[in-house]
Amino acid sequence: MTSLLMLIRFFPYDPSIDVPLTRIHLPLIYCLTWALHLVYVGYIVGKWRALRRSSSQIKGNR
Amino acid sequence: MDFGWKWRGPALMIVMTLLGYGLVLALQASPPDAQQGNMIRAFYYHFPDWIGASVFLPLNLVASVTYLAVRMKRRSLAMKADSLALASAEMGVVFCGLGLITGSLWGRVEWGIWWTWDARLTTTLVLWLIYVSYLMVRRFTSGSSTAVLCAVLAIFGFCDIPIVYMSTRWWRTQHPAPVFGGGEGAGLAASMQGAVWWNVLAWVAWGALVVSFRYAVEFRRQQLEAAEGMSLINDREYQGVAHD
Numbered sequence: 505m506t507s508l509l510m511l512i513r514f515f516p517y518d519p520s521i522d523v524p525l526t527r528i529h530l531p532l533i534y535c536l537t538w539a540l541h542l543v544y545v546g547y548i549v550g551k552w553r554a555l556r557r558s559s560s561q562i563k564g565n566r
Numbered sequence: 567m568d569f570g571w572k573w574r575g576p577a578l579m580i581v582m583t584l585l586g587y588g589l590v591l592a593l594q595a596s597p598p599d600a601q602q603g604n605m606i607r608a609f610y611y612h613f614p615d616w617i618g619a620s621v622f623l624p625l626n627l628v629a630s631v632t633y634l635a636v637r638m639k640r641r642s643l644a645m646k647a648d649s650l651a652l653a654s655a656e657m658g659v660v661f662c663g664l665g666l667i668t669g670s671l672w673g674r675v676e677w678g679i680w681w682t683w684d685a686r687l688t689t690t691l692v693l694w695l696i697y698v699s700y701l702m703v704r705r706f707t708s709g710s711s712t713a714v715l716c717a718v719l720a721i722f723g724f725c726d727i728p729i730v731y732m733s734t735r736w737w738r739t740q741h742p743a744p745v746f747g748g749g750e751g752a753g754l755a756a757s758m759q760g761a762v763w764w765n766v767l768a769w770v771a772w773g774a775l776v777v778s779f780r781y782a783v784e785f786r787r788q789q790l791e792a793a794e795g796m797s798l799i800n801d802r803e804y805q806g807v808a809h810d
Binding site: 514515516517522523525526529530533534536537541544551552555558559 | 589593594598603604605607608611612615656657660663664667668671672674675772776779780783784786787790
């Protein structure tokens with residue numbers, strides 16, 4: 505919870521110029537961007553590991 | 567298996583540094599907007615999404631056309647082109663999807679709505695759906711015609727990109743005109759230039775690195791598949807000879 509608050513503080517918010525939704529939507533935009541990219545990299549790493557396994561199996565069969 | 571770790575490791579460090587500094591520029595070093603306040607910072611991540619899509623989806627077209635042109639004559643090059651087509655399409659879908667999501671989150675704050683069926687948003691959604699269908703065809707079909715089918719689909723998919731770009735000129739839309747080439751009043755404030763271009767550079771570099779990794783994995787998979795197919799044929803021929 506503390507780290508979440510720290511994260512939110514990293515995003516600038518000024519109640520005199522910002523609407524309340526900014527507090528949630530701006531961090532969401534940044535976090536979702538990073539999350540989706542990292543999930544995609546995780547998917548590729550999964551593919552790479554599966555490929556390594558099948559590659560070593562083929563070598564073993566030979 | 568060598569996946570070019572020697573250069574990908576340092577490249578990853580450089581790209582992460584670019585992204586980290588881009589994040590600082592976007593959130594701390596650039597000023598808030600007079601009208602949008604701090605929500606203008608959404609632009610620093612929303613705009614690179616579209617630049618990313620504008621780089622990797624045309625790359626998918628180039629790879630697909632190359633595949634169609636050389637598939638009968640140069641098998642190895644065709645395999646490389648097909649692998650690059652897949653890698654760039656996936657990256658393009660990620661960027662395009664993120665552009666839609668971040669745009670929707672931004673639109674809810676600025677326009678008061680999550681979504682509207684205006685020409686820009688609708689043609690962009692259609693673009694995303696075309697490339698998602700491209701990836702689904704690749705995932706759920708098998709056989710030698712899959713790559714050809716996908717390459718043709720990629721050509722049709724690309725046709726939507728100019729329509730997306732021109733949509734704000736051809737029709738009245740909720741979405742503002744393009745930042746560049748959008749006519750009078752378009753363009754970036756000087757105080758935003760650094761953060762925008764730094765983040766564009768960082769995210770495109772990230773995309774290129776990820777595409778290179780995905781390409782290497784897919785190319786290796788296709789090589790293994792081809793080698794497996796050849797060894798099966800050789801085994802059958804050998805058994806046939808032995809049987810005779």
